[in-house]
Amino acid sequence: MEPPTLPTDADVAALHAACLDWYGQNARDLPWRRTYATPWHVMVSEFMLQQTPVVRVLPMYEAWVERWPRPADLAAEPVGEAIRAWGRLGYPRRAMRLHECARAIVERHGGEVPEDRDQLRALPGVGEYTSAAIAAFAYGRRHAVLDTNVRRVLSRAITGNEHPPRTLTRPERVLAERLLPASPPVAARWSVAVMELGALRCSATAPDCDRCPLRTHCAWRRTGYPAHDGPPRRAQAYAGTDRQCRGRLLGVLRDSDGPVAGSELRRAWDDHAQRERALDSLVADGLVEPLDGDGFRLPR
């Protein structure tokens, strides 16, 4: 929703001070925030963090950056190795796209992750959020970073709604730009600070307002925590879906060293029509390679 009015300069300054100060005292020591983390490391972390919690990303991130410390190292591998190494992080197309990114970075950018927002945005799997995050966190560029955490914090603190709109809106972008500090490095720190606040205090289901640095500024708190109004957020069914079937089938491929016979995949999922449909879609997506006879493997 559009805020009634944009915050004043004094409001903005107070928000900056409260949030940046809190971050200085409460930031988690995450490996991709260390000074020795390269832009490539930041990129790997951002791909893994798309819809996946930090605690599950941590061990996979460490394994990836150790095995493939530069884009060229991953680009030299078959895509199937990236898919296998993705393990059970979920959404394995991210692994495929990150591998495509590595090859594009080698071919088009001399092996270095680009700094420019538009060049980043042109890479596969890099959208509005991820391009801004890499430019800001890896290179200190000044871009509004609007992930689900930032959107929720701004929705509550400024707009007064428990939840942001279902999809990112123009007013949200205007507000985020209004709040972005003028100095590029400070803007980047502000963005990661608001994200951290959304993750550690202003969480979706259990906000810890008593320990929130914005508690004296927060519009949602000031108005008595009005419940979310608007359409209920659609639950995502999973059991019995094509997604579950795809995950099961890919898991068999991932856990096998070589090719897998059709008979083995048949044992992994009973519903014949659904299994065939899922397999076709995995092949169409490039996540699975059909062999000439009867068999499948991770793509080379």
Add this chain to the structure above:
DNA sequence: TACACGTGGAT
């Protein structure tokens, strides 16, 4: 603009 796309922990 909705919907598809994995997985597992929390409530």
Add this chain to the structure above:
DNA sequence: TATCCAAGTGT
């Protein structure tokens, strides 16, 4: 147990 949701992107 069922539902929610976690640093989104592509179509």
